Amino acid sequence: MSKNHLYKGGLSTILLKILSDEGRMYGYQLSKRAKELTNGDLDITEGALYPTLHKLEAEGILETEIEKVGNRKRKYYKLTEEGQYKASERIDELKEYVMNLQGMLNGGMSHG
């Protein structure tokens, strides 16, 4: 099993984190929230967003409900019961990884 999630494949875990905090969101809303939370650094494209959500749904980690607001449909995502467990695992792994990475990036200042 690979441990190099983050510089490849971190997007799904980021989405899971947001959903685990917010409870229930739709795709468009998720991408806006991600951008907010990272001070504009994370700009999730639609071509990445929707396939990733579909994959997580297919894995049984997310489930959906379609709601009509006015004349427009929104597809709401939330974690399944099984998904809550898997999500917290993945989020913890990512946290640890990011912490180690940050340690590396801020260490080694004694050179110049």
Add this chain to the structure above:
Amino acid sequence: MSKNHLYKGGLSTILLKILSDEGRMYGYQLSKRAKELTNGDLDITEGALYPTLHKLEAEGILETEIEKVGNRKRKYYKLTEEGQYKASERIDELKEYVMNLQGMLNGGMSHG
């Protein structure tokens, strides 16, 4: 210009950070050092490592010297003068990105 380096394309910047700290290293050594510095989390495969180094060399960011140790050759990499400038730019960007990501991962605890 894309801002989503990290969950894709962070490897080269990580290598630049290590080289900027250590000054001069060869490929195999770089991969071992990266693993050390991240408590084993970052396991760079050879198929990722060498093409990435070759690309950075082709970009003029790294330069090489081959040394013979016993009967075995080592290819040492270091930053070029131009490379030092570009490396520090990329490292700063990555730092900021990782900081924002960490903020997101550790925020939103007020849910349960």
Add this chain to the structure above:
DNA sequence: TTCTTATACCTAAGAAAATTATGTATGTTT
């Protein structure tokens, strides 16, 4: 009222960057 922008979903083609597999060769340890 028409144009632009924002909202809201989606897929397909292509590129980028990784993994996996394979190859060569030397040195060390069991």
Add this chain to the structure above:
DNA sequence: AAACATACATAATTTTCTTAGGTATAAGAA
């Protein structure tokens, strides 16, 4: 002698992203 670590490299494949294209409703500006 066999296994493992060092040390380089490339090719085939897969994953995951960007870019581009498509549909449609709603709101605001010109």
